[in-house]
Amino acid sequence: MSQPPSRHSAARRNAEALLSKAQKREQNFKLEQERESEAVALKTARLRELRLAKEAEEEKLKAAAPPPAPRAPKPRRSKQT
Numbered sequence: 001m002s003q004p005p006s007r008h009s010a011a012r013r014n015a016e017a018l019l020s021k022a023q024k025r026e027q028n029f030k031l032e033q034e035r036e037s038e039a040v041a042l043k044t045a046r047l048r049e050l051r052l053a054k055e056a057e058e059e060k061l062k063a064a065a066p067p068p069a070p071r072a073p074k075p076r077r078s079k080q081t
Helices: 007-064
Strands: none
Touching: none
């Protein structure tokens, strides 16, 4: 004769089901965070490369351009008291 399922075993199964759902949610959350972190790292690396290329181009243009002509100093005005 088999015994009917006890309330303890039903409660245990219910608790284990809830725990497995929580663990799955946590695992999915961590995976999503990792993906977002990788995306941010790739974006940062791409933007850094673009910035460095722009700075190198600006430096090249600055070196090729003639130096600006010196400006004449402004005459000083005397103080009027």
